[in-house]
Amino acid sequence: MSTKWKFKKYVEPQGSNNGFWYDISDGGYIRPDELLDDPKQNKKVAEAIDLLISFKEALTDNELIIEY
Numbered sequence: 001m002s003t004k005w006k007f008k009k010y011v012e013p014q015g016s017n018n019g020f021w022y023d024i025s026d027g028g029y030i031r032p033d034e035l036l037d038d039p040k041q042n043k044k045v046a047e048a049i050d051l052l053i054s055f056k057e058a059l060t061d062n063e064l065i066i067e068y
Contacts, residue, residue: 006038025049
């Protein structure tokens with residue numbers, strides 16, 4: 001299933017040298033609420049990020065992740 005993303009008209013390209021995951025979660029450099037024009041899409045992205053952060057924290061808490 002492909003989502004047709006609705007971006008605001010005049011947004012700047014996003015990015016850094018820290019990688020997408022850091023930029024959208026820990027770093028906060030990519031701000032979906034500043035890029036997306038659809039509040040429902042903003043909410044879905046925020047919920048997805050929260051879900052993945054929670055999953056990563058659970059893996060860490062249970063010593064089931066090793067980062068190199």
